[in-house]
Amino acid sequence: MFNTTSLKARKARFLNLWHAKAATRTRAQVKGFVSSPEPRTIGSFARGRQLVAGNYLFAGTLLNEPGTSLWGVAPPDAAYAEELHGFAWMDDLAAVGDAAARAAAQSWVWEWIDTYGKGRGPGWTPDLTGRRLIRWINHALFVLRGQESDQSKAFYRSLEQQTQFLSRRWRGAAPGLPRFEALTGLIYAGLSLEGQEELADPAIKALARECTLQIDVQGGLPTRNPEELLAVFTLLTWAAAALSDAGRSAPKEHLAAIERIAPTLRSLRHSDGALARFHGGGRGAEGWLDHALAASNVRASQPDGLAMGYARLSAGRTSVIIDADTPPTGAASDNAHASTLAFELTSGRRPLVVNCGSGASFGIEWRRAGRATPSHSALSLGGYSSARLAEPDSHTGHEALIDAPTHVPVEISQANDGIRFQGGHDGYALTHGLTHARTLELTLDGRGLAGEDMLLAMEEAEKRRFDRALDAGKLKGIQFDIRFHLHPDVDATLDLGGAAISMALKSGEIWVFRHDGTHNLKLEPGVYLETTRLKPRAAQQIVLTGMAFTYATRVRWSLSKAQETAIGVRDLSRDDPYADED
Secondary structure, eight states, X not given: OOOHHHHHHHHHHHHHHHHHHHHTTSOOOOOSBSOOOOOOOOOOHHHHHHHHTTEEEETTEEEXXXXXXXXXXOOSSHHXXXXXXXXXXXXXXXXXXXXXXXHHHHHHHHHHHHHHTTTOSTTOSHHHHHHHHHHHHHTHHHXXXXXXXXXXXXXXXXXXXXXXXXXXXXXXXXXXXXXXXXXXXXXXXXXXBTTOGGGHHXXXXXXXXXXXXXXXXXXXXXTOOHHHHHHHHHHHHHHHHHHHHTTOOOOHHHHHHHHHHXXXXXXXXXXXXXXXXXXXXXXXXXXXXXXXXXXXXXXOOOOSSXXXXXXXXXXXXXXXXXXXXXXXXXXXXXXXXXXXXXXEEEETTEEEEEOOOOOGGGOHHHHHHHHSGGGSSSEEETTBOSSEEOOOOTTTOOOOEESOOSOOOEEEEEETTEEEEEEEEEEEHHXXXXXXXXXXXEETTSSEEEEEEEEEOOSHHHHHHHHHHHHHTTTSOEEEEEEEEEOTTXXXXXXXXXXXXXEEOTTSOXXXXXXXXXXXXXXXXXXXXXXXXXXXXXXXXEEEEEEEOSSXXXXXXXXXXXXTSOSSOOOOOOOOTTSOOO
């Protein structure tokens, strides 16, 4: 069968290679900077120290190669190679900033120029080139210090060649984050490098168009990935700041996109300052979200209603974020999850109820498992997810989300003692004739969350479908599981003879899970998936299991702080994200 996707990918690779080679044959003009943007990237001191020591952790894989150059290691997969060639690791070396870190950065930059600078290697794609240009320009003073004239010339020559490549190939970047990276890198280079000023204006206009096309009225992206939205927001604020530094202002479409995104990100931020983990996104590097919001200078409050399809309930020290819209579709769903009506709950600085997260860095099977409904704090039915994965694309391996909910009505209102969320989805209507409805009520003091999950067969056609599903199971009922995945730092135990579960947070808070007593309550092993870790982390999950026999099944449950838990807890302990793993 003729595969147009594969043909497009081969064409893109050919064009990247051809234009990369062509860019290296252009006449040299750049001898220095017109102006150098102030470095705004945030690196990790701990990761920088690990790099200097030869511990190369990228894309979830650690290669321990002390004494070996970064370019001397064999990347285990394409994702690892992309992180190497994107040069975001320069932020980490700059965060260390000592002589050893500078020597490593200098050695690896010029080794890249010698090995790949003539248009070879996997780094010549528009998005990676944009990412790389931003880092080279940001950290130019760091890497040029003490270098000979010939090395400086090679550095500027390579910057010029990459800029010329990007000016010709930015349209080859996929819409969304890759194109935002490519255009921001081109704007940085056009504003900063001698003789490249004429390349800035087309890139500035193109970025403004992408803002209009990709950022919707809710300030969201088609992928609905919160961490990706933060990455795009960060690029837009960097580009606007670079323009300001050059005495120019960003187009109104560009600034309007920043103003739309900022309140949305605030809605997607838990009480601990981290992002909700949905649709392939992680929590975000510590401090990244707060820094980006502060740099934007947008003071708008959180929006009423949904933000990028998410609902947020907040009271006291507690935040609850719910996936309250249809999943992404088409190409935007390549990393999407079957997470409709799943929620996360954070108390103060401590996550309590979470989703497992993206397993992409742990291989294809973990990636698929992380996308399934049972990997979320949601209801799954009869072993089914609320959406399914399409067959992998024969070239890219991407699996789109299909057969997903198409109708997700929601309502957020005031309750007697707090705020109420009500939502439903039809993800199980075709398979079992059932609609899942979920109600969550957070008390005004944030000390309690009351939940109700219902399975309903409402229309006559859906009732007949439910009856057929019931008959297929020999009238034993249709099993459902309501899962509450707990953060690895939560210590949970069964209480009251199995009628409740107590959960202790590191802050000293105690939360208790209870239910209406009509279903089976279990505490089972679970996992927590983080791209910054070498392997999945062990965790626990609460599983409430029952059987649906009729056209209406209702389950009530609650999460509440124990009476002896203080209203205000001084949570002073710090987590070490680079601590030794079990």
